[in-house]
Amino acid sequence: MSKGVYVSKALAVSIIVVTVLAVSSIITMLVVYNIQIEKNPPQRPPTNSPTTPFPTGPPPNLRLPGDLVPEKYNVYLQTYFYTRLSNVTNQTFAFNGNATVYFKCLKTTKKIFMHSKDLNITLFRVTDENGDVVAGRLTLWDDESNFLEVELESALKANKNYIFFTTFEGEMFDDLAGLYISKYTENGGNYLTFRYLAASQMQPTDARKVFPCFDEPAMKAIFDITIIHRRDTTALSNAKTKESWVTTIDDEQWLVTHFYPTRKMSTYLLAFTVSEFKEEKSDNLVYTFKTWARPEAVDANHTKYAQEKSIEILMFYEEEFGIPYPLSKLDQIALPDFSAGAMENWGLITYRETALLYEEGVSSTSNKEWIVTVIAHEVAHQWFGNLVTMKWWNDLWLNEGFATYISYKGVNKAEASWGINDLFVLHETQPVMQVDSLASSHPLSSGEKDVQTPSDITELFDSITYSKGAAVLRMLSDYLTETVFQKGLKSYLKAYEYSNAEYKDLWSHLQMELDKVNSEIRVEEVMKTWTQQMGYPVITINTTSGEVLQQHFLLNQTSHYNFTWQVPIKVMKSGSSTLEADLLTRKGPVQKVMYQASGNQWLLANVNCTGYFRVNYNPQNWERLLKQLESNHKNIPVINRGQLIDDAFNLARAKYINTTLALNTTKYLRNETEYIPWESALENLDYFILMFDRSEVYGPMKAYMRKQVYNLYKYFEPYTMNMTVPQGHTEQYNQINAISVACSNDLEDCKETASKLFREWMNNASNKIHPNLKSTIYCNAIAAGGEEEWDFAWQMYMNATIASEKDKLRYALSCTENVWILNRYLSYTLDPSKIRKMDSVSTINYIARNVVGQSLAWDFVRSQWSYISQEYGGGIMSLGSLIDGVTERFSTVFELQQLRQFQKDHGEGSFGSATRALQQAMERTEANIKWVQENKQTVLEWFRRETTNL
Structure with missing residues (x-):
């Protein structure tokens, strides 16, 4: 989520931006923004202070002191980039702007502390409510605090209002954090058709990379945004466009877009995009609702499904929460480059293309489910997280856990036939219990003092926060009854709208509803055992x-x-x-x-697994x-x-x-056709595969799996051979399981079918493989094939215009058993023209899942760690998942030694947001070593016994 300080880029920004744009941009701002500075000339700040452990007289920790509270920002931003390039275009990714923050002083002080990161502050001025200048000296602290400090010559007085004005310059990189640049091709073309757009990702601590601000969630304020951009582009932000006009700056014509002031909100929820995108819109609503994407995607109706389902879910939540959608518009936009799955910016939700664009006949059932699930999650945040926000990041689970929990209700409303509520245990409870059963886990609610740095905050964006948070809320709802739970939520949201809350505030509102029905349940007493303690019990x-x-x-x-x-x-x-x-x-x-x-x-x-134990x-x-x-x-x-x-x-x-x-418990599966038991078994047997696929146990295990899956494969074979799928949602998933298990365990009928279908595609250039089956068919055909199959799939990947199809191919390319091809594929992950930055970590992890590629991926990560952690560690793209993925198979003393040496080589404090993941990897490896030593012989004998008559 946050990114370190990169000296080379900072120098580049200083040289390019200061020497080329500084003079003209300052004049531009003075003229275009009509800033009244003649009477009180701004002061030019000194150069940055050298990095020190902490500035003299700072707050006692990395938190803002709280003696100043922002009320409103006026922010002007000018982006200089071109969306299209010609032979004479001089592309630049610089931006500049000014920000005026109106704040109230709660306690007399001679210092102002705000946040600023990677910005060149060119001018600043502090004035009181009468317009009188308060002189001072500005310092930018180049450490994890990201503090902008102004030491004033005279004190700011309690209960008085003040104004802090800055002009600044910065640059957009492709780091997917703050205000960043994204590049894509139009209609799947080559580099000559490159298009560029600017987008933002502020969560959790990157608004400070765009303009100086009080960048903490409790520091809510109103934002009045103006963006100056090229005439052939559209600017979007959190609020509706109030007015736009064309102006001339330095003999060029620019479009100025001024937005209505926002509601009172946190900095991390701000959003901006500047692009050539096109919208799909819906009429006859109380508010304006639009879905934006690349023009070709909108023209092909790839936004239509998301548009329809988003509106259904939004209207459902209005009833569920008892509060109408708080804003006058909601835009959602599909971005080619985005670090997370999506981001709930208030009024402008940003998504990966795979989480928003759907094409009938190309996208699979799982693609469709993912789209609706992500939409339901992000739209839930418009109330739970945006309207009511946690006070500090230690209660992040209250935002994310709730949005995850309620998203299942949203999906169930939009697609009632899916039975999505039954999949909660598979998607959330069982996976997070694996993490939460490690001694290196953490409680849902940490102490505020334990969450200080951007890295501390980033670490919290994990499965404990999202999935365990959702699981304990589901348990609580079942225990209190859904009626009481829903009434308590409505009361809580109404009480804290446009404000901030702690998890105890939710408990108190649930308790009020319980007291109305004379219940003896004490919510806080029950729930503190689930939120303040790590782990869970075995009963x-x-x-x-x-x-x-x-x-x-x-x-x-x-x-x-x-x-x-x-x-x-x-x-x-x-x-x-x-x-x-x-x-x-x-x-x-x-x-x-x-x-x-x-x-x-x-x-x-634990009937229906409503309990988290x-x-x-x-x-x-x-x-x-x-x-x-x-x-x-x-x-x-x-x-x-x-x-x-x-x-x-x-x-x-x-x-x-x-x-x-x-x-x-798996023996009965030969007669089971339901998805949930099969998926639970496969997830757990996957551990056995990881532990034993390099040993003599693997042969008998594959024979057992062939025996168990045979009936299931035959059950779905009529559909598979005709390239059709069953009607039921979970049945479609189990058909995929049947093919995947059968092929990977050498059921010849399956392997021949997969290779035949893939070869027909290669020969006919017409892909008749059903979208649901593509991933598993592609993977198994590439595993059975050689260079020709891989190169064909790579070409199809490069030519694909649908993000979901690209993802299927990107995964399948990792299935080859050719070592040299996998090594080449690994090198592609560091080349954004081949593998987008947002996909690099998952691609390396795909390769590591392949037994042939596991050691290659680990060696690659070790050798490239310094580069990867610097270039790919920004935004919500936590490198913890990379550490987790490439070490998942570790089960030997030698591999444990390698892990420890890896930590020693780079230093324990150098892993940032991946620190906890590294600790968990070592703990897991120690457990794996012990388990294999104690169980290998028993497991070998069991599989041999169960396959003796085959």
Whole structure:
């Protein structure tokens, strides 16, 4: 999210911008913006202070002192770039501008602290409300504080209003942070048809790269924005255009776009774009709603699906939250280069193209689901995050966890037939439990003092914040009832609109609703155990005695923390349709009749996985559950069939049960056609593949997988051979699983089909492969093929104009088994003309997933780390995912030594936002080493035994 200081770029900016543009830009600003400076000439600041650990007399930490509060900004920006180049075009990515911030002094002070980063401040002036100048000296601190400090000759007085004016210069890079430049081709053409656009990504701490500001979420203000840009471009910002006119500057004509003032909002939610893009718009709404994209995408109707679903979801949220959409317009724009999936800027949501553009017959079911899910997430933020914002980044989970949780409701409204709510456990709960079972995890709510630097903040944009946050809110909603939860949300949003809140404020409003129905539930007491403690419990139930207890679940060690959770538990028993509920508040063991099962009766806890915990049972109950799966698996709810598999595998890794018991939960799958259990099994068996695909265990394992998937593959074969898909949403996903598992485990029918379909595409230039099946067909055909297949796919990738098609091909290219091709592909990830910067990390991780490419990717990352961390570490593109991806397979002492040496070579403090990921990689590797040593022989014998008769 934030990027370090790059000396070479700073020098380049100084040389180019100062020498070429400084004089003309200052004159331009004085004339065009009609700034009244004649009476009180601004002061020119001195050169930057050298980097020091901290300036003399700064705030006690890296936070703004809070004695000054902004109320309004007037910001003028002029971008100089051309969207199109000709032989005589002199392209420049410089920008300049001025900013006037009106602020109130709450406490008498002789210092002003704001934020500024990578800007050349050319002039500044401080005046009081009477227009009198307050003289001072400006210093820019070149450290992690990014402070702009003004030491004043006379004090600012409490309860008085002041004005701080600056002119500044900067440059747009392709770093996907702040105000940046993006390059794309029109109609899939070559470099002669390059087009350029400017876009912004301010979250979390990059508004300061665009203009000097109070860059903290609680420092909300009104923003009055004016952008001066080339005449053939369109400028967008958070608010509607108020007026625009053509003006002449330095004998050139420019378009000036002035926007209406925004609502009171945080700096990180500001957004600007300047482009040649075209819009899809909807009429007959209370507000203006437009979807912007490359003209060719709009002309081809690729924005139509997103436009329709966005409006449906927006209207649903208005009813759900009880507050109309707060702004007069909402624009959403598909950007060719964007670091995150999307960003919820208030009134101007920015997306990757893959998260907004949909083409019937080209985009897959998963592409469509991704689009609706991202839209539902970002539109939810317009209320939860934008209207009401967390006070500080330590409560980021309140923004992101809620948007993730509520997005499932939004998707369910837009596409009711999908049954998306059932997929929550697969997409959110199970994946994040893997991370949260490590000792290097972190609580949802950290202390404010623990989140100070931009790197600290960036680290919080992880699965704990998004997925665990969503999972505990889902658990709370189920526990309180959805009616109470929804009423509490409405009350909370109304109470804190246009302001900031902490998570405890939400608990208090939920409590108020509970008190109305005389509930004995104490929300804060329950939820502090889930937000202030890392990890989660495993609930162990003895169905013979009725004893139940909880323990902190960790994969590779005994917990040293004295954690106790308040755990809502729902149980069902065979032969009964009644659910029983309990709140376990003690460690235990405690004895309760509801946890007893009689005779051959089995008990199932955490029905539909509404709770964020794992469940272990006594051996007899496990045996009865396995027998039920074998005899009639449909008697157990489908979500819980997936849960039994996921819990069993993770309990085995943590040594609560034997590994063979976990493997036994997969035996019934030969008769299962539902997606959730299969996906849970494949995600967990994937760990076995990672641990053993370089050993003798892999052969018998592949034979077992061929046996288990055979019926599933045959079940979907009629669809596959006809290049069609079943009607059901999850059935379509399971068809992909059937092909992927069958082909990767050497089922010959599958491999031949994949190669045949790909070869037909190569020969006929007409792709008849169904969009759903492209990724897996491409991958398996390229794995079975050679240079010819890879080069064809690469050419198709370079020519593709649809981002989702490019993504499918980019993944498939990593599947080759040719080492030299993979090495060449790795080198492409550092060339933005081949692999866009936003895709480089995921491409390296794709290669690392390939057993042939894993060591190549690790060597590549180590050798290129300094360059990668500098050039690719900006924006929300956290390098933690790169560390995680290239080390996922590590399971030997030698690999652990390499990890430690990697840390030593670069220094523990040099990994920034990837620091926690590196710690987790080492912890995970230690656990993998131990697990492989203890289980390899047992696993080998189990797979051999299960495949003896094949």
